[in-house]
Amino acid sequence: MHSKDQICHEDYQRTADWLLSQTQHRPKVAIICGSGLGMLADALKCQDSFKYSDIPGFPQSTVKGHAGRLVFGELKGKTCVCMQGRFHMYEGHSLSKVTFPVRVFKLLGVETLMVTNAAGSLADSYNCGDIMIIRDHINFPGLAGLNPLSGPNDDKFGPRFPPMSGVYDKSLRKMAFDICKSMGVSQYVQEGVYCMVGGPNFESIAEAGLLHKLGVDAVGMSTAPEVLVASHCGMRVFGLSLITNKVVKSYEDNESVSHEAVLEVSKMRSETLQALVTELISRMDINNNTA
Numbered sequence: 001m002h003s004k005d006q007i008c009h010e011d012y013q014r015t016a017d018w019l020l021s022q023t024q025h026r027p028k029v030a031i032i033c034g035s036g037l038g039m040l041a042d043a044l045k046c047q048d049s050f051k052y053s054d055i056p057g058f059p060q061s062t063v064k065g066h067a068g069r070l071v072f073g074e075l076k077g078k079t080c081v082c083m084q085g086r087f088h089m090y091e092g093h094s095l096s097k098v099t100f101p102v103r104v105f106k107l108l109g110v111e112t113l114m115v116t117n118a119a120g121s122l123a124d125s126y127n128c129g130d131i132m133i134i135r136d137h138i139n140f141p142g143l144a145g146l147n148p149l150s151g152p153n154d155d156k157f158g159p160r161f162p163p164m165s166g167v168y169d170k171s172l173r174k175m176a177f178d179i180c181k182s183m184g185v186s187q188y189v190q191e192g193v194y195c196m197v198g199g200p201n202f203e204s205i206a207e208a209g210l211l212h213k214l215g216v217d218a219v220g221m222s223t224a225p226e227v228l229v230a231s232h233c234g235m236r237v238f239g240l241s242l243i244t245n246k247v248v249k250s251y252e253d254n255e256s257v258s259h260e261a262v263l264e265v266s267k268m269r270s271e272t273l274q275a276l277v278t279e280l281i282s283r284m285d286i287n288n289n290t291a
């Protein structure tokens with residue numbers, strides 16, 4: 001490790017090598033679980049799991065609803081690794097730390113990253129409990145220069161100036177829609193634009209009005225950094241937001257949001273999300289290999 005925030009290739013490699021020495025699983029898919037959505041990992045069969053505190057170089061989760069475990073296992077015969085808990089900028093982690101696991105996954109051989117998050121909706125037609133397939137994102141911290149790809153570029157991972165158009169894989173989005181149709185849940189499935197803000201506060205009414213005018217469908221405090229780093233190193237990306245609350249947009253509205261309410265709604269849709277992600281992975285064209 002060079003300085004507190006600078007992570008070098010050897011640091012990622014050291015963590016990847018440690019994990020490869022501890023498990024026979026060789027995942028091609030990684031899943032990052034959002035707030036209250038860690039139950040996705042429970043569906044993995046033949047699990048090997050590691051507490052973040054036991055993994056060399058791994059940051060620690062500090063947020064309720066983020067268990068802090070890395071779980072390897074199989075979903076319908078496909079080998080996956082699942083983060084039960086992610087890292088957020090507002091916890092005080094640098095963006096290199098927030099995205100550290102993604103580069104480790106790349107070195108493990110992961111080709112597809114699936115991200116989930118809890119988010120508040122701005123789109124008038126969305127309801128609490130809706131599942132939004134992420135079509136694109138607006139990365140507010142990134143637009144302001146807070147970007148995990150800032151600093152010296154590691155050419156072994158990807159190019160200095162990566163494109164960000166078409167990052168959320170079109171064929172996986174279509175497949176997810178088809179699965180939702182066959183599961184009979186299309187009535188609460190949306191596709192839209194996720195916006196990352198820094199948090200940890202929820203939006204003021206004026207900020208909500210701004211995001212609404214910008215065409216944001218759902219807002220949260222994560223996801224964009226992990227997606228940037230995954231896309232930079234050539235991974236295929238798929239993302240889901242669970243709409244846990246409608247963002248308060250009017251001074252007449254006496255509602256207010258809380259993290260507890262977010263976790264409560266996450267619980268309500270956990271089974272559907274688990275079924276959707278499992279079916280998506282089972283339909284993906286992945287060749288398994290083991291150590």
Ligand SMILES: O=P(O)(O)O[C@@H]1C[C@H](O)[C@@H](CO)O1
Nearest residue numbers: 034035117118221222259262
């Ligand atoms: O990890 P995610 O993005 O799901 O967490 C969201 C954003 C905040 O961390 C938290 C607010 O309740 O949920």
Ligand SMILES: Nc1nc2[nH]cnc2c(=O)[nH]1
Nearest residue numbers: 118119120219220221262
């Ligand atoms: N920024 C933000 N993050 C969230 N995560 C879950 N709900 C919300 C929300 O309303 N705003």
